[in-house]
Amino acid sequence: MRRLLYIEDDNEIGSWVARDLERRGYAVDWLKSGEGAPERAKEADLVILDVMLPGLDGFTIGQRLKKELPETPILMLSARTSVDDKLQGLQFADDYLTKPFHPDELAARLEVLLRRYGRTGSAELTLGHLTVVPGENRIVDSRTGDEIMLTGKQHQIFMYLLRHPNRILTKEQIYEAVWGEPYLEGDKTLMVHIRYLREKIEIDPGSPTIVETIRGIGYRVKL
Template structure:
């Protein structure tokens, strides 16, 4: 198996979509790897260490949501949920489990490629950033160690998927400032992101469950209606 091409794991059991994605990815210079059930997807994930995963929600043997949950326990690899328009709840659950993005069937291949490239570019940028003294951000009861991707609230470390962590760091670097939805999407998902803002809303919701005293009545990440969000936590 070649090592100079970026590997894309396709976890999909519909033959027509497998064929289309395999052809499209190959034409764009990627190396597609196909799994037609959830167990095979997990096996191939461990065997091939792909650079990105296209994960269908409805998979035989192990569901796509369970595959996402298992992978997120050990890896930050970019995951794009692939789902039918009628399974919006599964889409939201996939994002809550740590997926980075989603596309709905039927989709345009050009859009899917653009999303893959945007995620891979941001992953590369974060891993190739020069090593310096670690940036540590401290706010009331919360400490974020940027280089270690570690967040501590009180005495407890909390686990954040990559996009939730990026959002938190962006807020912590801009306390008291209103960050527009467009700015947040641009900074965390990339300026060429094709999707809607549902992805952002779900990640904000999940982040609140981990840092808010009462997530149903947020006082840390507050919504500025019609504009965006603001970090209202006072700096120590």
Template structure:
């Protein structure tokens, strides 16, 4: 499957969502609810169909149920993430299960639990889609050890080689880098990167930090760049910051769709 090259949702009046759920009744009900919230919904029943349809450049976001017949949602999520950085929200029935961690590790940007509340789901979808829209930004360069971020280009380099970060990972690293070694609390990162409150659920953030460390740290189990401050949040090792950049007035825009 070719990596999706999606048209930014700002160019169309209604974002298009690919809904992947094998329960026809749930799909129909959710499709009507999201239509009322301002989304166009394409519904498919299987993971195989999802992979075929996700290459459509009109698709802006995938809403993916984990429990699917045949190819399960985890596999679909991994394949979608390998193909590109199309936003993925996974749907799980058990918020306290390992499904959440496994789904986030597979590459999902966010998760929701059943029963779904259309208004809350729509808010999360809009928050993800806002991160895909280009925004004016003064060119700047953030250097962290051998890692370089170019937010105006949506580019990350490590020792001169391009590192593929998802939009969420890019935004997370850029927010930490902009703090120039100061502690950024978990609540601040959730608000700045995901755009809404999570009421103490930090799994989303912690899994994304782990994924980020695998891509930029020499030894992810003993990180030297992205440091955990127990009981507070995360920070960039101030020794690694070799070039200053002022913190953005607005949340940092990541790679562009």
């Protein structure tokens, strides 16, 4: 699963970009300033970096990151459209995208950079009797070799849990990440989808070992 470090201080822009990228199968680590970026970047396959940030600006942070982690691609985001700003960014960044942008264009540019740097994300995860290939959106029952076919929402729920391994995620977090709208207390939609998901991926859906229920809170996948 490809991990992105996303540095953006604007809450509105940051939340929709992070949500969109997570729906596309990325694990997104969102920071609102450059503080702690060098350490967090060590775990990332790619860095998305805004220019206008509190404290050190994106140009300064990007130059430091590229010096310390030359094999990690950097994509700059900026509302600045002047040639000088683009040239300054491209002295260290691998690509430069101006705001406003369409999420499909951002995703396409990310894929180009990830392929260029060999970060294809095809590494397999073993989860009990399941073999998961996040980069190919495939889930295989290793006992039989058969591919397990999930519906769109089942797949999004499972991948969202996998992007946050060992963390207890609330019903609200999962619902809002997958459906993109506020969770209403008492809504059984997520619970129904989890039940059908378990029928496909668990050996015994009545005693699940992959998607665990944390009573009164939500769900967790342990790796």
